[in-house]
Amino acid sequence: MLTSKIAFITGAGSGIGRASCQLLAKEGATVIATDLKSSAAEATVKSLPGTNHVSMGLDVSKDEQVQSIFSNLKAQSKVPSIIINCAGITGDSFLVDATKDVFQRVVDVNLGGTFSVAQNACKALMEAKSPGSIVNVSSIVATMGNVGQCSYGASKAGVVGFTKSLALEMAKYNIRCNAVMPGFTDTPMVQAVPEKVKALILAQIPLQRMAAPEEIAELILFLASDKSSYMTGTAIPISGGLYS
Ligand code: CAA
Numbered sequence: 001m002l003t004s005k006i007a008f009i010t011g012a013g014s015g016i017g018r019a020s021c022q023l024l025a026k027e028g029a030t031v032i033a034t035d036l037k038s039s040a041a042e043a044t045v046k047s048l049p050g051t052n053h054v055s056m057g058l059d060v061s062k063d064e065q066v067q068s069i070f071s072n073l074k075a076q077s078k079v080p081s082i083i084i085n086c087a088g089i090t091g092d093s094f095l096v097d098a099t100k101d102v103f104q105r106v107v108d109v110n111l112g113g114t115f116s117v118a119q120n121a122c123k124a125l126m127e128a129k130s131p132g133s134i135v136n137v138s139s140i141v142a143t144m145g146n147v148g149q150c151s152y153g154a155s156k157a158g159v160v161g162f163t164k165s166l167a168l169e170m171a172k173y174n175i176r177c178n179a180v181m182p183g184f185t186d187t188p189m190v191q192a193v194p195e196k197v198k199a200l201i202l203a204q205i206p207l208q209r210m211a212a213p214e215e216i217a218e219l220i221l222f223l224a225s226d227k228s229s230y231m232t233g234t235a236i237p238i239s240g241g242l243y244s
Contacts, residue, residue: 001028002028004028005028006079007031007081007083007084007224008032008080009031009084010034011035013036014035015188015189015213016182017086019214019216020086020220022048023221024084024224025050027221030053031053033053033054034069035058036060041056060112061113066113080121080124080132081133083135085137090149091105103151106155110152110155110158114162118134118136118177122175126173132176133228134170134176136177136178138180139182140181142159142181143243176231178233180236180238181236181239182211182239183205183243186210186213206242207240
């Protein structure tokens with residue numbers, strides 16, 4: 001059970017982020033659900049069991065917004081000990097058609113956002129001398145690669161390197177840091193993929209289906225909880241057998 005734990009989740013308004021909020025809340029955690037769209041984060045909180053959860057609008061690529069949220073939490077003596085970095089975007093196109101601006105935006109959100117949230121969370125945990133668990137949502141594309149995803153793949157590979165380095169720095173404070181590498185999951189992000197490409201992708205998945213967001217959330221819950229107390233610095237594929 002996660003009773004008495006505060007969980008801070010980005011990208012909480014849909015998909016894997018929302019499913020993680022629901023599972024963590026079911027296990028007793030108090031959830032701080034953040035999303036670029038504050039209304040989506042609010043809808044997630046409305047779907048949770050329990051009453052102490054809060055929602056906030058947050059653009060994780062804006063370091064000053066992340067800092068401001070963590071300083072407000074500190075003022076309320078709230079220290080999240082579970083951090084789920086789930087906020088992510090795609091900017092899919094063939095490299096030859098890509099723009100540097102889109103590449104930069106994808107990296108700023110997926111990798112820069114993970115950096116800012118993890119940095120502020122670690123500072124708060126160290127100051128409170130509290131253990132913690134950070135779970136970063138990477139992607140199977142980090143290691144597999146994918147047509148049309150040079151920007152996204154680079155950002156998610158960056159998340160894996162970031163996770164492993166942070167795990168080494170934080171181990172002595174008992175702050176663990178792991179990554180999950182989901183395959184194709186039934187979320188708004190994957191639903192936006194053209195149907196003909198989706199069919200090509202499905203044909204390559206050994207389990208012959210997309211994941212449900214709840215299946216990814218189960219692994220996130222495990223890594224967030226003390227059940228994984230001896231795990232840090234890992235990046236775990238959860239992809240229905242695709243490039244595992
Ligand atoms: N494998 C094989 N062929 C592919 C392919 C793939 N993964 N993706 C595209 N192609 C092929 C298309 O079938 C098409 O072939 P034909 O010319 O024979 O029809 C050709 O490449 C051109 O594709 P489009 O017509 O779609 O070209 P476009 O310029 O309009 O768009 C694209 C290109 C933006 C890359 C588009 O194909 C696309 O969005 N692809 C999906 C990319 C993708 O898989 N994104 C995953 C998002 S989910 C996610 O990222 C979550 C996660 O962590 C896994």
